[in-house]
Amino acid sequence: MFKKFVVNALDERAIGKAVRYEELRHKFQANPANVDGENKPPSSPEMQMTLSALTNVVSRLDQNCASLVQDIIAATWVGRDTLFVSAYVRFLGNLVSAHANYMGVVTKMLVRNFGMLPSSVGRLPGYPVVDRNEIYDRVHYALQYILELVPTAATSTLFPQLVAEFPHKSEKKLEHTCYLANMLRVVEYVPALRNKLLSVITDRVIKIDIEIQVDLDELDDDEGDEIEAELTGVALDDKELVTVDEESDDEEASNADEDEDVPEDSVKSLKETVDKLDSMLDLLFNYYSSYFDISDKDPSYLPASAINTFEMIHGFFNTTIMPTYRSRYTQFLLFWAAQKAPLFSDHFCVSMVERTLDNTRPVGIRQSAAAYIASYVARAKLMPQKDVRAVVRILCRWLSEFVDVRSVDCNGPDVNKFRPFYCVVQAVMYIFCFRWRELQEESEDEWGVIETSWTAGLDVMQKVITSKFNPLKICSPAVVDMFAKIANHLQFVFCFTIIEQNKRGGRGREEEMLDSYFPFDPFLLKKSRRWIDECYVVWTPVPGLEDDEDEEESDDDEADDEDVGIEGGEDDEGEDSETEGSER
Known part of the structure; x- marks a missing residue:
């Protein structure tokens, strides 16, 4: 019918x-x-x-x-x-x-x-x-x-x-997560589309990532930190290292903005975007984790699925993530995947070191690669000690050769002329701040006395720091100050004299210094951070450093009292003495 x-x-x-x-x-x-x-x-x-x-x-x-x-x-x-x-x-x-x-x-x-x-x-x-x-x-x-x-x-x-x-970035979290979860299901039964679909997903995720950074940049620094802590549920103290007191230069500007209120709608929108990115990254980590089923009994055996998946993620990193300026979280997909096997970690480090030191590449790529290698080696908890030392050794060897060969061309610090050099110096200093324990070697002499020395060619840092290139003036003040404190405490190199001289001469304009962007700074998302916590080096204070700082502050107070008397009594030094006193 x-x-x-x-x-x-x-x-x-x-x-x-x-x-x-x-x-x-x-x-x-x-x-x-x-x-x-x-x-x-x-x-x-x-x-x-x-x-x-x-x-x-x-x-x-x-x-x-x-x-x-x-x-x-x-x-x-x-x-x-x-x-x-x-x-x-x-x-x-x-x-x-x-x-x-x-x-x-x-x-x-x-x-x-x-x-x-x-x-x-x-x-x-x-x-x-x-x-x-x-x-x-x-x-x-x-x-x-x-x-x-x-x-x-x-x-x-x-x-x-x-x-x-694919949902527009302005769509709500549930729209994105449902669509993403279903796309990942399609990948399972249409393997021919796997690489192309995951590439699209990575591109869309990083666009949301960048939107968070843009929204935070529009806020005052203090407000941005407070809101980020509220959104992520992570205390401000967890942001660690690199916060430096820069009171003198920015004090007036900061006070001017102090009373401005952050629009409630902006905070709500920012919170929704962070939550959306967090859930999407959690889905991606969960998807990729099924391909990294590496046996604990025989970690040297890597399944083809694990190798192919890492190579794919590394490819997305090269084409999408690394060229994107100042993304905050998407790059942690590679950070996590690279630590699934020493071979993966080594492969990533080799590629970043090669780009950093290759003078045929554009300066921007070399600077980005230096930031990535510094941040990865500093933060990768599962990276073998020998690989940490190997990276530092290669970077230090290059620095030594650079100083020997290019000193004749140097008339003083110049970030535009020698930017890759300063990027490598900053990378070594940053790695040292986090991994100084792995860079130490202990040996016993004939009388049984334990002696501590530095490995990985780090002795070249004394030559680099005191060279005409004066990297302590160009590198990020946050990194320089922390490196100086730790290096001084460990009696590795002494930087404070040069730092003070640089301050007297003027620290320089912001565009004349490197920024302190390190792409693997703390991962603060609530849900997806569970994938990162197990393989992430969290900043820990150097034993005894705080005691040294307290003693130095006490000595500085006494010295300041004495300096006042000296400056008041040294009239015979004339105009130069008055100028130096005013700068102080």
Whole structure:
């Protein structure tokens, strides 16, 4: 009966009579949720039989029947009973097999169900309740069935559609996380799209990452820190190292902005963006973790899946993450993956050192690579000690050769002329602040006395610091000051005399110094930080350093009292003495 009705409707349509054809369309246009009133929707068995009849004559559903096909594709189906869903999916498969021109609209309909669906979709009157997970299962079942029939559609149709329907960065968290989770499911049964889809995902995630940085940069420094701590649930103290008192230069500007209130809408929007990024990164970490199942019994054996996955992530890093300026969190995907095996860590370090020291590369790339290698070696908890020393040794050897060869060209500190050199110096200082324990060697002399020395060619730092290049004036004040304190406490090198001389001569404009951007600074996201905590070096105070600082402050107070007397009594030094006193 249903087959006869469908055939008659199509036959009459062919000769210009559209009454039964429109009646057929109306069956699929009817909303199954509208059970009250005159226009009741057809029952599920009736719809199922109609679909089966259409499947048998699917070859006749050409462009002349496009309106009917559009109605069927737009019909509510994911919340109906199982038998209807099976008939519907079978119809879609036969349709795209017979008419390739419908593949686009069918794929678009399926992909649009990957987002955050309202619960009402699975709560149709007269039908069993279908939860959201079951709905997504049905959509994937339909997509898999179609791709098995038309495999070429994966690249030609599905991939562009997945990219086009990816939520805009302004969409809410649930829209992003539902869509991302479903994209990752597609990757599992369409492995040909794995690299391309994950590349798109990385690109979209980093755009959200950058948006956070832009929003924070618009806030006052103190307000930004406080809001970030509130958003991430991490105390300000966890931001560690590199905070330096720079009271004199910025005090007035900071006081001027002190009373400004942060707009409530801006904070709310920023909080939502951070939460969204956190959830998306957590999904990605969870996805990648299944490919890094490396045996503890034989860590030297690396499955092909682990190697391929790391190479893929490293590729995304090279093409998308590293060229993006000042991203905050996306790069931790590589930080985490590189520590899954010493081979991966070594591969990443070699690539960054090579870019840092290669004078044929653009200066910007070399500076970025230096920041990455410094931050990684300083923070990578699972990086073998020998590899930490190897990186520092290579950097120090290059610094030594640079000073020997280029000193003749140096008339004083010049960040524009020698920027890569200063980047490497800053990298070594930063690594030293975190990994000085691994860079020490203990040996026992013939009388049994334990002697401590420095490994990895670090002795060259004395020559570098006292050279005409004067890196202590160019490198980030935050890094310089912390390095000076630790190096002095450990009796490694002594920097304070040069630092004071630099201060007297003027510290220089901000554009004449390196910034203190280190891409693996503390990971502060609440949910996804669970993946990072186990492999991250947290800043710990150097034993005894605080005691030294207290003694120095006491000595400085006494010295200041004495200096006042000296400056007041040394009239014979004239104008120069007065100038020096005013600078102090």
